[in-house]
Amino acid sequence: MEIKTGLNKRLTVPAGMGRFLTLKEACIRWEEIMNRNTYAVYVRVSTEKDEQISSVENQIDICRNWLERNGFVWDEQCVYKDHGISGTVFIERHAIQRILAKAKRKEIDMVIFKSISRLARDLKDSLEIREVFIAHNVRIISVEEGYDSLQAGKNDMAFELWSLFSAQYSRTLSSSVSAALAAKVRRGEHIGKIPYGYDRVDGFLQINEKEANVVRQIYSWYVNNGWGFRRITHELNRFNIPTKEKNKWQVTSVQRLIQNPIYCGDFILNQFSKVKAEGKKKQIRNPRQKWIVFKDHHVPIVSRTMWEKANSDHIKDQKHAITPWNDLRGVCKCSECGCNMVIIQSKRKLADGSKKQYNYLKCSAYRRSGEKHGCVNHYPIFYEDVRQFLIERLKEKGKSITFNFVNDMEQRKQRQIKQLQKQLKQLEMKKKNLLNVLLEKLISKEEFEEKRMELDEHIHQLEAEISELSQKEYPHKQICNVQQAFEAMDSEQRDLHQLFKTLLHEVIIHPHGKIDVVYAFAEPGGK
Structure with a gap:
């Protein structure tokens, strides 16, 4: 027997269910199953002002009202919030990134929001988000504009026009604010x-x-x-x-x-x-x-x-001396505070009266604030010596590498995702146990809400990290390309920054000159 759900999907009701439930009851049961955790409610506010924070609840109420009027079961866990983030940025909005990741994994069938201006205030971002949802058969609902992609189709111009108006409003508002600020400055x-x-x-x-x-x-x-x-x-x-x-x-x-x-x-x-x-x-x-x-x-x-x-x-x-070129920028780290090691220049007068310049690696925190308030003063270590040491080590490693470099990076990514998912399960379990603690009256309702919000925030952060890692792709490369990278160190090429960034995860420099090298690839023999 087939029934039609609210999402226009035809499902077969198991024969066994018909012996215990009426057809109407079976339809309701399937509707509840299909609606549970199959949608995402997206809300966003651009500032932390009280009036905008309160509008979060307003957005949720509007979306909830639409869902319940259309026969969906309300689930607070399906709400995704971006707090204090402008609609003109895209990458930094972790909530919408998590929704997009779920859409790509076929974990949601519909996304609903109050208005298109909540989704994005940039035309390009708005169209890109819509394209991802449509490509993965995710229904889009904008309550305020009455937009429904199930009815509008894939090539409807209404969505583009509303997105354009939202983007223009953002630019007009920015110009008005700038003019008001300029007027204040003119008044002194x-x-x-x-x-x-x-x-x-x-x-x-x-x-x-x-x-x-x-x-x-x-x-x-x-x-x-x-x-x-x-x-x-x-x-x-x-x-x-x-x-x-x-x-x-x-x-x-x-x-x-x-x-x-x-x-x-x-x-x-x-x-x-x-x-x-x-x-x-x-x-x-x-x-x-x-x-x-x-x-x-x-x-x-x-x-x-x-x-x-x-x-x-x-x-x-x-x-002001000219900052010397540093091939190791962002690679060398201080063992004490984790800050970048930067080049400090020093000149010494030789016996013949001439001056010689030396380039030392020092902790950037020490350079900014000194030893007492920043970090320790590392033992003098020459930049060129460290650079040459790393070149020789990498060339030696390159002789015995017989694996696909990109596959190893993909494995590293999967291991990180697995660890984050494990942490996520632990937090979700804590959240479930928290309810039992409340029911047993071991904590007050206020303490429960505070702890629940804290766990939710941590869960959302982990979900954002998992989403970001999941979207990171490594294009397929043959081993010969990696070998070519190692061979580049034998050439006269002076700019090796990108090469160091690719082959080295980090280089840890200790105060007394000891150097620990962490490679971005698995060493031969599993070392």
């Missing part, structure tokens, strides 16, 4: 993060004398004493002078303070902007032609003459 108000040395009172900057004295001292050390960024950083931390956030000073924070024109009374608007690349937003510096400079915008801490002297090309040429 300050926007953005409060700079060190100032307080913001009723929207206007006022000098914080205690911090301002530190700013003046930094400029004096830099201009009058000739100190560099690193020495100034160590001196500030030595005297336990806190930053605005009560953290320790770093080289970059000192550098930005000296180069920021806000300390001579100027404010720059439109210096940075955000662009979208590969589903993520990143901040870029705009060309100077786009900057809007408000001179004498507020009370300065240092004179314009002092600021210009500190930022003159003459002083920059004296203090």
Whole structure:
């Protein structure tokens, strides 16, 4: 016997079921089975403001009402939330990534959301998401627009038009906000993060004398004493002078303070902007032609003459050496704190009067904040020595490699997924046991809700990691390509960064010079 479900699927009712249930009861039972965990409810808010957080419940209620009116059984576990994430980004929205992964694994038949603006505010992302769902026979429901892909078909233009309107609204809103912020700046108000040395009172900057004295001292050390960024950083931390956030000073924070024109009374608007690349937003510096400079915008801490002297090309040429090329960037790690090892340059005067330059590898945390507040000072180890050591080790390994490199990477990925899935099962079991604890009145309802939300958040994080790993693909490559990579080290090629990143998982450098190499491939013999 066949029955038609709410998802337009024809299913055969087992013969045995008919002996115990009426046809109507059998239809209801099959409908319940099919609707359980076969849909996903997606909700999103772009900021953490109270009014938008409350709209999460509103979105859920709207979707739940549609589901129940259409004969579906409500399941709170099918709700996926992206909190405080803009609809213009895609990769960073873990909830929608998990839904897409479930769609590809045929684990859901339908996804429902309040409106297309909740799904995405970027036309390209919206169409790509829809394409994945349609390709895997997942029904799309947008309650507010009344869109149903089951009725609209694959080539319906309504979805594209609503997606276009959502994207345009986002751009229009961004322009309106920018215009409002520019108007505030023209009135002399300050926007953005409060700079060190100032307080913001009723929207206007006022000098914080205690911090301002530190700013003046930094400029004096830099201009009058000739100190560099690193020495100034160590001196500030030595005297336990806190930053605005009560953290320790770093080289970059000192550098930005000296180069920021806000300390001579100027404010720059439109210096940075955000662009979208590969589903993520990143901040870029705009060309100077786009900057809007408000001179004498507020009370300065240092004179314009002092600021210009500190930022003159003459002083920059004296203090700023060109950062040397580093083939090992992102590969070498400090054994103590896990930060990247970076190149530190040093010059020594030889007996004949000439100068020789040396490149050492040092922990980046130590470079930023010094030994007391950052990390340890590693024993001097030459960059070129480490680079040559790794080349020789890899060339030696390359002689005996007889396996498919990509297959090994795929196996590593599967092992990671298996470990994450094991952790996920443990958390889900904890969540089930938590209900028993509540029923036995060992904890209060408030404690139960708090712990449940904590477990849910952890579960969602693990699901996002599993989804991200599952989508990572390694194109098939023959072993000869890997051998060619090893042979490239015999050539005169100087740029080996990508090669090191491919063949090495990480290189751990200990304070006394010991080096541990973790390869990105299984060593011959299982070592």
